[in-house]
Amino acid sequence: MGLTNQSTGLGTLKELYEVELENQDDIIVGLAGNPNTGKSTVFNSLTGLKQHTGNWPGKTVTNAQGRYEHRGKGYVLVDLPGTYSLLSSSLEEEVARDFICFGNAHLIVVVTDATSLQRNLNLVLQILEITDKVVVCVNLMDEARRKKIRVNTKRLEEHLGVPVVGTSARNGIGLPELKDAVARMAAGEIAPRAKQIQYENPVEKAIDMVRAHTDKLGLGDLNSRWVSLRLIEGDAALMDTICKHMENHYGSRDEKIESMGEEINRARLMLGEEGLDQDGLRDSIVSSIVGTAEEIGRDTVYFADREYRKLDYRIDRILTSRAFGIPIMIALLGLIFWITIEGANYPSQLLSKGLFQIEEWLTRLFIKWGTPRWIHGMLILGVYRTLAWVVSVMLPPMAIFFPLFTLLEDLGYLPRIAFNLDSFFKRACAHGKQALTMCMGFGCNAAGIIACRIIDSPRERLIAILTNNFVPCNGRFPLLIALAGIFITGGSGTLKSVVSTLAVLGAVVLGVVITLVISRILSKTILKGLPSSFTLELPPYRRPQVGKILIRSFLDRTLFVLGRAVSVAAPAGLFIWLMANLSVEDVSLLDHGARFLDPFGKLLGMDGYIILAFILGLPANEIVIPIIIMSYMASGAIIELDSLDALRELLVANGWTWLTAVSTMLFSLNHFPCGTTLLTIHKETRSRKWTLLSFAIPTLTGIIVCFTVAQGVRLLGLV
């Protein structure tokens, strides 16, 4: 089912739309819609899947599939990229359009935003031109009500000629009705009479000329009127796709295509005589569509309060103002870090006390059973202790940080960050949306890399990919927070947490600055070019759903990241223990490695163990700190590690100064991406060269930065 990249001849970056059917009778439903209409929420509510949702445009670029059952029948839902139109030939639009045309979907559900229905109708009308097997879902009805906007769905249904269902997907309202409408449409119980756009006379005439030929091509369900118009417009990508499609299904059709080509030329000549050149034709087509949308919108949407966005604008004028925009942004981020650091301290201690208590019990149990020492060493001192550290150091900050960050995302603040920072990115000859992919990197760099697909220009996408690693991901925040907490600060209490907040904040700001500098350098060297055009939608602020955010961010993000950390840390713990306890010439393997790396580490303000920890931490950044701890504990004094103070003692006993902590933080910020991220980069770029560069660039940056700082501090005699 569905077409693969090969059969449609689509570019390498496109998703494979191989729809997986559990059951041959399953109905395939494509889910289309503008960005930021809650399409992902509709998808999640229908399928029970937990695709990440956020209040910023362009989030769903990859397609997701999910299945649900309704009245004994199976439905496979395919989430298409959010687009405003199907005419711009951006990557997302082509993917969405090709699926609607050739994806063998039984029907398409178009999700629209009740609060800006008129604009959304643009896409609805375009899809109705291709197929009439459409159900329109007017989502965010609750938001609309709050803004005193009323949508008459019955009337809209009359205009469009297909079923219209009002929903508030995040509250589950209207979804049963939506499923019913989909079921009836799929079963053929509804006879759609899809609204067709009336174009200007010359355009209609041209369509009729070409249609006489396209009708004979055997295009199946494809609307020949729509195909004709696209061909007249000179849509090369579509022409290619159609030819490939036809070759696959009916063998070569050269002759028919040739005579059609001649007719297309005649139609264009005729349009030219009417004063419609290529741009003119495009203007005319879009004007007819937008005009129709406007007309329908006027008749179906009622604004009781025309000024409903005034409040949003007022908020924006403050949040993105010259005076306050940047300070507020930094302050918000700082506040999040501060709450995280302050709030995580106590539960972290509790957790580590509890977990080390369990270690003691387990040890006693092992002694009672007379288990050999090495088994105890491997399982308890190796695997368990590493796990305990990962959990107690990482879980509390993540459980606080993620919900807070998700809250910002849900409010709609992230696009404002992109808006604030765009000027810098432009000067760096990069894309404004890179700020969004950077924000995704705060969660997970691999996710950030995938998010780079929202950037159309290949050059700017590569820049975004190569520099994504400069913002710390979740796996690295705990290291930054822990080291800032125990080392940078001298004071106590509130002052302590404020200073460590500033340290983490400084690290993040530095990461952004390095991102910009490296982007600029790339633009001037191996990725030469000028910034491409960019439009960014600033979506309305939405009231966040606090309860859902807590649950969602905890389950989706916190447990996911923790799960990954634990699954990597367990074997790593075993491996490190073995390295620390297997000796060659009376020196453990770990010490051999660390000694070898020590001179290099010292140059960068660190030591061999730390460098070794970063190298061994390649599978996941989360385990760098546990490895450092384990190496010190295995090779030096054994300390009961039941608090951050004990960690401090351990580190100081191993020669750490504040410079070591700063260098480690800097190197954590600037070093090779983790294994998962590297794999993702390779998958996205399909190139060894770029993957290698994405490894080398941050690492070199880290080496240069750490070397400069360490040597500078030593020269000045500060340590």
Next chain:
Amino acid sequence: MAGKYVPLSSLKPGNVARVRELTMGGNLRRRMLDLGLIRGTRIEVINRSPFGDPVAYSFRGALIALRSEEASGIIVEV
């Protein structure tokens, strides 16, 4: 209302104008059209970003940020 024709980028926050024509061609023109920027579209300048560029414009119920390069290619009637 026969007004002056000026590039959109020359307007200040609070100004309101109507789209007269797009001077850019190709793909960029398509994008602007798809956003609904056809002749006659009412457009309001909402605010500048902290460094003056891009600027947020409100039209057809949406708030869209455009860089000065794009905005200067949109001729509006004030």
